[in-house]
Amino acid sequence: MNAIEISNLNRVYRAQIGVFNRSIKEVVAVDDISFDVQAGELFGLLGPNGAGKTTTVKMLTTLLIPSQGSARVAGFDVVKQANEVRRRIGFIFGGERGLYWRLSGDDNLRYFASLYGVDPAVSKKRIPYLMELVGLQGRGNERVGGYSRGMKQRLHVARTLLHDPDILFLDEPTIGLDPVGAREFRNVILNLQSQKKTILLTTHYMFEADALSDRIAIINKGRVIALDTPSGLKGHVSDLSVVELETFGTPESVLEKLRSLPFVDALSVEDREQKQMLLVQTKRGAEAVPDVMAALDGQRIGRVIVREPTLEDAYVRLVGGQA
Amino acid sequence: MNYGNIFKYWRTVLVVAEMSIRTQFSDGFVLFAIVFQPMIIAILALFMLREKGSDYAVFVVVGSGLTGLWSSLLFVSGNSINVERWTGTLESLVGMPTPFDVIVFGKNLANVFQSLLSMIVSYALAAYLFGYPLSLTQPILFFLTLLLSMFAFICFGLTIAPLFVMYRSVQQWQNAMEFPVYIMCGFLFPIALLPNWTTPLSYLLPPYWAALALHGTSTAMMPFDQLLFSWSMMILFSIVDLIIASQLFKIMLYKARVDATLDVD
Numbered sequence A: 001m002n003a004i005e006i007s008n009l010n011r012v013y014r015a016q017i018g019v020f021n022r023s024i025k026e027v028v029a030v031d032d033i034s035f036d037v038q039a040g041e042l043f044g045l046l047g048p049n050g051a052g053k054t055t056t057v058k059m060l061t062t063l064l065i066p067s068q069g070s071a072r073v074a075g076f077d078v079v080k081q082a083n084e085v086r087r088r089i090g091f092i093f094g095g096e097r098g099l100y101w102r103l104s105g106d107d108n109l110r111y112f113a114s115l116y117g118v119d120p121a122v123s124k125k126r127i128p129y130l131m132e133l134v135g136l137q138g139r140g141n142e143r144v145g146g147y148s149r150g151m152k153q154r155l156h157v158a159r160t161l162l163h164d165p166d167i168l169f170l171d172e173p174t175i176g177l178d179p180v181g182a183r184e185f186r187n188v189i190l191n192l193q194s195q196k197k198t199i200l201l202t203t204h205y206m207f208e209a210d211a212l213s214d215r216i217a218i219i220n221k222g223r224v225i226a227l228d229t230p231s232g233l234k235g236h237v238s239d240l241s242v243v244e245l246e247t248f249g250t251p252e253s254v255l256e257k258l259r260s261l262p263f264v265d266a267l268s269v270e271d272r273e274q275k276q277m278l279l280v281q282t283k284r285g286a287e288a289v290p291d292v293m294a295a296l297d298g299q300r301i302g303r304v305i306v307r308e309p310t311l312e313d314a315y316v317r318l319v320g321g322q323a
Numbered sequence B: 001m002n003y004g005n006i007f008k009y010w011r012t013v014l015v016v017a018e019m020s021i022r023t024q025f026s027d028g029f030v031l032f033a034i035v036f037q038p039m040i041i042a043i044l045a046l047f048m049l050r051e052k053g054s055d056y057a058v059f060v061v062v063g064s065g066l067t068g069l070w071s072s073l074l075f076v077s078g079n080s081i082n083v084e085r086w087t088g089t090l091e092s093l094v095g096m097p098t099p100f101d102v103i104v105f106g107k108n109l110a111n112v113f114q115s116l117l118s119m120i121v122s123y124a125l126a127a128y129l130f131g132y133p134l135s136l137t138q139p140i141l142f143f144l145t146l147l148l149s150m151f152a153f154i155c156f157g158l159t160i161a162p163l164f165v166m167y168r169s170v171q172q173w174q175n176a177m178e179f180p181v182y183i184m185c186g187f188l189f190p191i192a193l194l195p196n197w198t199t200p201l202s203y204l205l206p207p208y209w210a211a212l213a214l215h216g217t218s219t220a221m222m223p224f225d226q227l228l229f230s231w232s233m234m235i236l237f238s239i240v241d242l243i244i245a246s247q248l249f250k251i252m253l254y255k256a257r258v259d260a261t262l263d264v265d
Helices: A053-060 A082-088 A105-115 A120-133 A149-160 A179-194 A206-212 A230-237 A252-259 A285-295 A311-318 B010-024 B028-048 B054-087 B089-094 B100-129 B139-166 B168-184 B196-203 B206-219 B224-259
Strands: A002-017 A023-038 A042-046 A068-073 A089-093 A167-171 A198-203 A215-220 A223-228 A241-248 A264-272 A275-282 A301-307
Touching: A002 A053, A002 A198, A023 A053, A023 A068, A023 A198, A023 A223, A042 A053, A042 A206, A053 A068, A053 A089, A053 A167, A053 A198, A082 A089, A089 A149, A105 A120, A105 A149, A105 B010, A120 A149, A149 A179, A179 A198, A179 A206, A198 A206, A206 A311, A215 A230, A215 A311, A223 A230, A223 A311, A230 A311, A241 A285, A252 A264, A252 A275, A252 A285, A264 A311, A275 A285, A275 A311, A285 A301, B010 B054, B010 B100, B028 B054, B028 B100, B054 B089, B054 B100, B054 B139, B054 B168, B054 B206, B089 B100, B089 B224, B100 B139, B100 B224, B139 B168, B139 B206, B139 B224, B168 B196, B206 B224
Parallel strands: A042 A198, A042 A215, A089 A167, A167 A198
Antiparallel strands: A002 A023, A002 A068, A215 A223, A241 A275, A241 A301, A264 A275
16 A cells, blocks of 8 residues: 555746846746655655755645645645645654744643644653653753754654654754764664654665665656665666775866766765765776776875775766766 | 634644743743833823823723733734744644644734733833822723633734735734724724724724723723623624634635745745
8 A cells, every 4th residue: 555646746936036027937846756655665765955855745744735746645635635644644854943942842742742633641641752762751841942953853753753643754854963863863763664654754865765765766856767675776886886086176177087088987076174085986896996096197196995886876876976 | 714623622722822922931022012012102101191190091001901912913923923934833833733723823812811911011000100090990891801802802813824924024014014003993092083084994903892892891981782882893803803814824824835935945
């Protein structure tokens, strides 16, 4: 049974520009996407900034009206039966916003429990249970404004579980968390997964999507460009190796030269303070290293590694090195 | 919304009101709107009318309390929707199974309740700073009228809230909406002093009937049939406001979801 069904979904944002010569600028955020999520599945939605992930989640959580197409969540239409959908879902949009900072953690949960229509007797038992589940036991009386970012994110999870929904939408829930906080958060997600909740997770973090997701859709410029299991997606680059080179201030002209070499399938660049990490995807493996070094002639080069491709490399190849 | 919902969701309304009061009492602007602004208005009016006697003092106390009530509804309720938008909670509220107008009803209830503080502050000023002997001519009817007036103000406030949901910039118009209501509803002086053509407009505003009945039961022996008429008009226009608000919420929430104005992004 499908928990989420999306059919030819489309969303266009219209913004008025100019003061005297007014005109409407249209931006297509989601462009004709279709996919289903099965009940109990953890479905990852991956894509660069502005790819349309959050817009998709907002349409599915009834907060935006689609421009075209349709979507059903828990069997209900997200536009015509929005209230039925709202009763059955929980959602988190990443970051610290969305909570009442002047209220305590417990009061936040009591407030949202009331808005979800949870019986006060039930919420009285459920709130301490959820605070414990997300590791905030003993902190419920403190104002949320004094919580760390990670604590706020975990309080979001508790909030979204108050009415015990079957379907959860987690939009970049680990964004901005430190590595320990992010790991704890992933454990909470795994716990929810073990309870057979259907989870739609959007994230930038490839290892997170790889570790948690049953299936992943990669979305770019509003379109789904690949949909498969993590291992299936990695199969897109199984014939490749990745040469990782640490460089310092390599100019764009040199990168272009490297990109144009016939044996280079894709090149992505990660800036790490003063360093750059060049990730060269090639079918030639270690044999490509001398030619890559030659193309970088005159550049200062640090560590060089040749490794097997990961989900991130598959992603880079699929989105064309734009990440 | 079907306004039977208010009764179905009474518990939620009370929780929303409780949380609004807790949140707002830690906000300096709220204290200004419900305590200091009516205090300033009361002091000015009491000075201007100090030769008119103690009846006028009661009139000023009730009138400045009403200004506090309206300012609180307009600024605190209106701003709270924008604050919810900026803090990211507006989307959470709209995405709840509880109808959004029930939530706004609870917020307005909190603001109106807090605004009674305005009246108490004005009363204390007149009694202790200016030494007026303050007594209500029809105390029981006054308190009954006060309860009805609170309901009328809540309903009137509900018709404005949808604009704040839809338009981020409606805040700029708040000041322009504040004084016309003071004047048109006869909070601080009778509307008989206004040009005749404005009178029908005043009749359409529930706060006018609230002010008329509150002034009538506090400073004059208002005949019961006239009081009953004011109560009826308050109830009638409150129902009309609820119907208008219900339709506006439906339209504005749909439009906000089409135009993506629930968040600041």
